[in-house]
Amino acid sequence: MTFRILISDPLSEDGIFPLREADNIEVVMETDLTNDQLLERIKDFDGLLVRSQTQVTKEVFAHGEKLKVIGRAGVGVDNIDLEAATEAGVIVVNAPDGNTNSAAEHTMAMLMSLARKIPQAYYALKQERWDRKSHVGVELKNKTLGIVGLGRIGAEVATRAKGQRMNVIAYDPFLTEEKAENMGIECGTIEEVLKAADFITVHTPLLKETKHLINQDAFDLMKDSVRVINCARGGIIDEDALYEAIMAKKVAGAALDVFEEEPISNHKLLELPEVIATPHLGASTVEAQENVAIDVSRDVVNILSGGVPQNPVNLPAVPQDIMSEIEPYFHLSEKLGAFLARLVEEAAEEINIYYAGELSELEVAPLTRNTVKGVLKRYLGDHVNDVNAAYLAEKKSIIINENKTSTTKGFTNLITVEVKTKSETRKVAGTLLNGYGARIIKVDNYRVDVIPEGHMVLVHHKDQPGAIGRVGTTLAKDNINIATMQVGRSDVGGDAIMMLTVDKQVEQTGLELLKELEDIYKVTAVTL
Numbered sequence: 001m002t003f004r005i006l007i008s009d010p011l012s013e014d015g016i017f018p019l020r021e022a023d024n025i026e027v028v029m030e031t032d033l034t035n036d037q038l039l040e041r042i043k044d045f046d047g048l049l050v051r052s053q054t055q056v057t058k059e060v061f062a063h064g065e066k067l068k069v070i071g072r073a074g075v076g077v078d079n080i081d082l083e084a085a086t087e088a089g090v091i092v093v094n095a096p097d098g099n100t101n102s103a104a105e106h107t108m109a110m111l112m113s114l115a116r117k118i119p120q121a122y123y124a125l126k127q128e129r130w131d132r133k134s135h136v137g138v139e140l141k142n143k144t145l146g147i148v149g150l151g152r153i154g155a156e157v158a159t160r161a162k163g164q165r166m167n168v169i170a171y172d173p174f175l176t177e178e179k180a181e182n183m184g185i186e187c188g189t190i191e192e193v194l195k196a197a198d199f200i201t202v203h204t205p206l207l208k209e210t211k212h213l214i215n216q217d218a219f220d221l222m223k224d225s226v227r228v229i230n231c232a233r234g235g236i237i238d239e240d241a242l243y244e245a246i247m248a249k250k251v252a253g254a255a256l257d258v259f260e261e262e263p264i265s266n267h268k269l270l271e272l273p274e275v276i277a278t279p280h281l282g283a284s285t286v287e288a289q290e291n292v293a294i295d296v297s298r299d300v301v302n303i304l305s306g307g308v309p310q311n312p313v314n315l316p317a318v319p320q321d322i323m324s325e326i327e328p329y330f331h332l333s334e335k336l337g338a339f340l341a342r343l344v345e346e347a348a349e350e351i352n353i354y355y356a357g358e359l360s361e362l363e364v365a366p367l368t369r370n371t372v373k374g375v376l377k378r379y380l381g382d383h384v385n386d387v388n389a390a391y392l393a394e395k396k397s398i399i400i401n402e403n404k405t406s407t408t409k410g411f412t413n414l415i416t417v418e419v420k421t422k423s424e425t426r427k428v429a430g431t432l433l434n435g436y437g438a439r440i441i442k443v444d445n446y447r448v449d450v451i452p453e454g455h456m457v458l459v460h461h462k463d464q465p466g467a468i469g470r471v472g473t474t475l476a477k478d479n480i481n482i483a484t485m486q487v488g489r490s491d492v493g494g495d496a497i498m499m500l501t502v503d504k505q506v507e508q509t510g511l512e513l514l515k516e517l518e519d520i521y522k523v524t525a526v527t528l
C-alpha cells in the first residue's frame with residue numbers, strides 16, 4: 001500500500017528525506033493552496049505536513065476521509081483543531097525541540113535590535129536621513145530581563161541573556177528556587193518579574209490562562225520605560241493594552257514576531273516608531289527547518305508503518321482489552337486531576353494516585369497518565385496527552401506515585417488523587433457510582449457528592465451562622481444561580497467548605513466580592 005502525504009507549508013527539502021526514502025510513501029508539495037483548495041485536495045491524502053500557516057480546521061478532518069496523521073513541523077499546534085483530529089482518529093505529531101535554538105536566537109536578535117533601535121536607524125538611512133540623535137539606545141549589561149515561561153525556549157534565552165551580562169528573573173509555575181539557582185537566575189512570582197524587569201520576554205504557549213497575560217494591569221506593574229518582546233504567540237500580550245502603554249510612554253519599545261491575527265497588514269502597532277517587528281520568523285532558519293522537518297517526517301514514517309510516535313500531541317490508542325476494562329474511569333480520572341490543578345496555587349511537585357476496590361485489580365497506568373494529563377493541562381495546554389503526560393511530568397521533575405489497595409471504605413471503586421506543591425497538599429477522591437456516573441466524594445477531608453462537570457465554586461469558610469447566606473446573596477447579585485450546594489465542616493464553629501455548582505462561570509470580579517465577605521477564607525472557581 002502506498003500512503004500519500006501532502007506538504008502544504010514550505011518545508012526543508014533536505015529535512016524530508018525520511019519521507020522521500022520510504023518505499024511506501026509518495027510526497028506531494030503544494031504550498032500555495034487556498035482553504036477551499038486544501039479541502040478539495042485533502043480527500044486524496046493519508047497525511048498532511050504543515051508549519052504554522054495552514055489552518056487545519058474541523059473541515060479539513062471532515063474532508064480528509066483517509067487522513068491518518070498530521071505532522072506539525074514546529075512546536076505550537078494552535079493552527080490544528082486537536083479535538084477534531086482526535087475525534088477523527090488522526091494522530092497529530094509535532095517537533096518540539098528542533099526550533100528551540102532558532103527561536104531563542106531570534107528573541108536575542110529582537111532584544112538587541114530593540115535596545116539599539118537598529119531597524120529604525122536602518123529605515124532612516126534607507127530614506128537618506130543620517131539621524132543619530134533619534135537612535136540613541138540602551139545597554140543590556142546590568143539590566144534585568146524578566147522571562148515569563150521558562151520552558152525550552154525561555155531557558156535558552158536565559159542562558160544567552162546571562163552571556164550579555166544581564167540579570168535574569170523568571171516566572172514559570174514549574175520553576176523552583178533550586179532550578180533557578182542552578183541556572184544562575186532568580187525565580188519570582190509573575191508580579192515580581194513584571195516589577196523588576198527592564199526588558200520582559202514571554203515564552204509560554206497561548207492558552208486560556210496566558211491569553212492577554214500581559215494586559216493593562218500587567219503594564220501598570222512594570223517599570224517606566226520597560227521594553228517588551230513577544231516571540232512566542234500573538235495574544236499573550238494584549239495588543240490594545242500595549243498600544244496604549246506605548247502611547248502613554250510607559251513602554252519604551254516592543255519587539256514582536258507574532259500577532260493576534262496573522263498575517264497582519266496595516267497593523268496599528270506598526271505605526272508606532274517604538275515597535276519593531278518580524279513576520280513570525282522565530283523558527284525560520286535553515287537549521288531549524290531541517291531539524292523540524294526531519295523529526296516530523298520520521299514520526300510520520302513511524303506511524304504509517306505501525307510504530308509508536310516520538311512526539312504525539314493528541315490521544316493515542318490504548319490496547320483494546322485494557323481499554324474496555326478501564327474506559328468507564330477515564331472521564332473521572334482526568335476530571336479529578338483537572339479539579340486538583342485548580343485548587344493548588346503553585347505548580348505540582350508530586351502527584352499521588354490511590355486506586356481502591358475493584359480498580360486495584362486492573363491495569364491502571366493509562367488512568368494515571370490521564371490524571372497527570374488533567375493536572376498538567378492547566379500549565380501546558382492541549383499538547384499534553386496520555387502518552388506524553390508522564391514524560392512531561394518527568395521533564396518538570398514532578399514525582400508520580402501510583403498505589404493500589406483492595407479496601408475502599410464502602411465504595412466498590414475509589415480514585416484518590418493527591419497533589420503536593422512546595423507549600424501545600426490537597427486531595428480529592430472520586431468514584432463511579434453504578435448507574436449514576438462519576439462523583440467527587442471528598443475534597444481534602446470533607447465529604448461531598450458532586451458530579452465533576454460544569455462550573456463550580458469551592459469556598460473555605462468559618463462554620464458560622466450567616467456565612468452560607470452571604471455567599472448566596474453575593475452570587476445572586478452577580479446573577480449567578482446556584483444549582484447545588486454541599487457543606488462540610490471539621491467541627492462546629494471550625495473550618496468548613498461549601499461546594500457549589502453554578503449555572504454559569506463566576507468571573508474574577510464576582511470571586512473578589514466573595515473573598516471580601518466575613519468568615520470567608522478562600523474562594524476557588526473550577527470549570528470542568
Ligand SMILES: NC(=O)C1=CN([C@@H]2O[C@H](COP(=O)(O)OP(=O)(O)OC[C@H]3O[C@@H](n4cnc5c(N)ncnc54)[C@H](O)[C@@H]3O)[C@@H](O)[C@H]2O)C=CC1
Binds near residue numbers: 149380
Ligand atoms: N516565533 C516562533 O516562530 C516560534 C514560537 N514558538 C512558541 O514559543 C512558545 C514557547 O515554546 P517552548 O519553549 O518550546 O514551549 P515549552 O512547552 O517548552 O515551554 C512553555 C513554558 O511555559 C510555561 N507556562 C505555562 N503557562 C504559564 C503561565 N501562565 N505563566 C508562566 N509560564 C507558563 C510552562 O510551564 C512551560 O515551561 C510557544 O508558544 C511556541 O509555540 C516556538 C518556536 C518558534
Ligand SMILES: O=C(O)CCC(=O)C(=O)O
Binds near residue numbers: 052076077280281284
Ligand atoms: O513554522 C514556523 O515557522 C513557526 C514555528 C512556531 O511558531 C512554532 O514552532 O511554534
